[in-house]
Amino acid sequence: MTSTLEIRDLHAGIEGKEILKGVNLTLRQGEIHALMGPNGSGKSTLAYVIMGHPHYEVYKGDILLDGESILDMSPDERARAGLFLAFQYPVAIPGVTVAHFLRQAVSAVRGYTAQKTEEGPVGSNLMPMREFRKELNEAMQMLGIDPSFARRYLNDGFSGGEKKRLEILQLAMLRPKFAILDETDSGLDIDAVRAVAEGVKRLVGPELGVLIITHYQRILNYIQPHYVHVFYDGRIVMSGGPELALKLEEKGYDWVREQFGEKEKVLVG
Secondary structure (H helix, E strand, O other): OOOEEEEEEEEEEEOOEEEEEEEEEEEEOOOEEEEEOOOOOOHHHHHHHHHOOOOOEEEEEEEEEOOEEOOOOOHHHHHHHOEEEEOOOOOOEEEEEHHHHHHHHHHHHHOOOOEEEOOEEEOOOOOOHHHHHHHHHHHHHHHOOOHHHHHOEEOOOOOHHHHHHHHHHHHHHHOOOEEEEEOOOOOOOHHHHHHHHHHHHHHOEOOEEEEEEEOOOHHHHOOOOOEEEEEEOOEEEEEEOHHHHHHHHHHOOHHHHHHHOOOOOOEEO
């Protein structure tokens, strides 16, 4: 059965300031949606609210995964339920290797637990090392990532492209139902954008729905979305096909500001 992520009339913000002003969006497994808009329009806020960032508050509306509200779920519970967020600015953690981090994350999301006995827990609550190594090597080979990458400290000294490729490696290992890519192309040169996009394309399929949040058309040259949404002033103001992204690339966002600055009606292009 195909899973669905549905955002209904979502109003949310931080410290009493409303940023999202009635977002409606439905994403199904197997679909690729692109969310495009100018800086400050609330795109990243939407990503954080979907994943349950504790600094943001939902004032109205709902987020449903397969028909069930996730608003009361913590971020880790949402991850176990099948949601994934690739960060715009991944954090470096010196001293923690990529392999160790990924084994911990995969084990937590897949629900590995130690066996309980009267004397207490026995065994490990981690994915068996042999099984983990096999999956990690297969994922790195598929994405064209050098095996030595696994021994490096998490994002420590990584280039922008390496940080974003690690996000895609996490996506490959965690196998979510839905992935939100928050400006994954930000700060990357053309070669790095192409490498990251190729990695995402290898993972896209009937069991993964993707929401690509971006300013620019360039990553969409490599990953063609089924739907493109224009985000402005905390809401989706226009939706269409891939041609809408080309229009934004050609004309920029000034026409969006002029046309929708005082309007709330959602148009279908």
